[in-house]
Every structure is written in structure tokens, then in C-alpha cells.
Amino acid sequence: MDRREIAALLAYIGRLDPRTSRIEGEARDQLAQWHELLGDVPMATPHGWDARIAARQHIRLSPYPILPADVARPWESYRRDRLGRHTDPTPSVDPDDQAAWTAELVGTRHAVATGTAQPEQYRAIASGQADPRLAARLREVGSCIPPAARAALAPYRPAQAAREAAIAQGQPDALSIRCEWCLAPPGEPCRRRRIGPDGGARGTALRATPHPGRLDLAAAQQTTQVPQSAVA
Known part of the structure; x- marks a missing residue:
């Protein structure tokens, strides 16, 4: 979250729990503190995460004033849950290009962890649809086994x-x-x-x-x- 999103989150929390309201000088310090601790936590993602919901849940269930950790902990649980349900799909790039292969795997995992993409499940459990990019690559090369490997296996x-x-x-x-x-x-x-x-x-x-x-x-x-x- 950037500073404007942190300010909006603190304003939302202040409406639900007046104990967190601060005077002008303290509010600037509070904003700087929360931005330092929650700068890598998004306000919301397309797939289920919303910092306002996490804050509201804490205020509704806990008698203690909310802290940045009370938003960061649910975010880390959200990330772990998504990565635990994710199975790396086969990249569509040339497997001999190690840098591109690794970059696509890392990019996919990052998108899943940050909530911008849904986890990929095992095809036997999910839809079973093959990646069209991978199918096009297989048609291009003719076989999933390289010629040198095929000759070695003969x-x-x-x-x-x-x-x-x-x-x-x-x-x-x-x-x-x-x-x-x-x-x-x-x-x-x-x-x-x-x-x-x-x-x-x-x-x-x-x-x-x-x-x-x-x-x-x-x-x-x-x-x-x-x-x-x-x-x-």
C-alpha cells in the first residue's frame, strides 16, 4: 500500500474504533509507521484479499486496539495458503533457455502469492485443459523428447x-x-x-x-x- 492507501485504511479503522484516532502530529507518525510496516501489503487483490476486511475482523473479535501486525499476519497466511495450493505449470518457453524458464516460474509464483492470479491445481483434479502455449510449442518441435535424448534412450x-x-x-x-x-x-x-x-x-x-x-x-x-x- 502507498501512503494514500494507508491513510484511507487508517481513516476506515478510525470510524470503526475511535480509540485509534490520533491528533495531527501523532497521525503523521502513525501514517509513517504503518507505511513502513505495510508497504508491501496490498490494499486489495482480485482474488479474495482486502486489508479492510482483515482490520474489521480484528476490531470485531479482539478487545485490543489494532496494530500493523494484525493486518500483516492475515496477509502472510493468505500468501501461504495460495502457494500451498499452487502447482507450478510447465512453462511455455524453450526448456533449454534456463533463464527464461526460471523467470516464468518465478513470475507465476509471484502472481499467485500476490493475489493477481489463481493457483494452478493438478490437472487430474482440475479441468485437465492443457496450456495452449505449450501445445503450440510441442507442435513446433514435433516431440517432447529432444532428438539427442531419443537417440540416447534407443x-x-x-x-x-x-x-x-x-x-x-x-x-x-x-x-x-x-x-x-x-x-x-x-x-x-x-x-x-x-x-x-x-x-x-x-x-x-x-x-x-x-x-x-x-x-x-x-x-x-x-x-x-x-x-x-x-x-x-
Whole structure:
């Protein structure tokens, strides 16, 4: 609050509690004291904070004259509550730009703490809407995994690497359909099924390449879709 807002707050408090009224000389000292202690506390914010409400609550509930701390304490509680309910959203800037990434996080937290923005909750609990700026950034880069990181991860996920290589070469995406041999659902790699004498599966290790039958089904599906798209 600036000095004019502090003066307006003191005038409001004086109307509710005449004990706080001061003569002219004491009023100047009181104004300087309150401004020194409450200069970083806003008069009101768009999302629920109002210093006049905090002052009125104290006057209504406490028999003691109000002090600057009786306004500052509710403000600090307001800030802690909002930051406790806030989950940092993913910044929309380039993650390789550390300075811009940090600046956006700090700016978002400051806006939430000062009451100019609402806390961001977990998407599973809230609306689940993705940030449109982040979606535009993802479309620009093509993937959330950088190419260098994707290449480094390839030895540890051979099935996904083989799938990406096949799609890049125009081959059918075998993992887009269900495997009729190992019953792997779409999106998951095939598994080695070793059948024991009793008919039960003895092993289900992941395969780096899909089963031939799955490849044939994917190729047949791709062949069927191409003429349809050409006719359309």
C-alpha cells in the first residue's frame, strides 16, 4: 500500500474504533509507521484479499486496539495458503533457455502469492485443459523428447526405437494393432510366449521386433487404407 492507501485504511479503522484516532502530529507518525510496516501489503487483490476486511475482523473479535501486525499476519497466511495450493505449470518457453524458464516460474509464483492470479491445481483434479502455449510449442518441435535424448534412450527401449525407425521409412506401424499371437494390445511391444507341456505360458519377455503375423496385419491394414484415402 502507498501512503494514500494507508491513510484511507487508517481513516476506515478510525470510524470503526475511535480509540485509534490520533491528533495531527501523532497521525503523521502513525501514517509513517504503518507505511513502513505495510508497504508491501496490498490494499486489495482480485482474488479474495482486502486489508479492510482483515482490520474489521480484528476490531470485531479482539478487545485490543489494532496494530500493523494484525493486518500483516492475515496477509502472510493468505500468501501461504495460495502457494500451498499452487502447482507450478510447465512453462511455455524453450526448456533449454534456463533463464527464461526460471523467470516464468518465478513470475507465476509471484502472481499467485500476490493475489493477481489463481493457483494452478493438478490437472487430474482440475479441468485437465492443457496450456495452449505449450501445445503450440510441442507442435513446433514435433516431440517432447529432444532428438539427442531419443537417440540416447534407443538402446534401452529397442521396440520403440524400431517402431520409430519403421514409421520414418514409411513401413507399416505394427504396434498400432493388436497382436493375434501374443495378444499384446495396441501400443505395446510383442512378447515371447513359451508354452509349457501343460499349455501354460512359461515366459513373457519383451521382443525388440513384433511378430511376423502382426507385421502382416499392419501391412494389410495400411494397404487397405491407402486406396480409401486416394478415393477420398
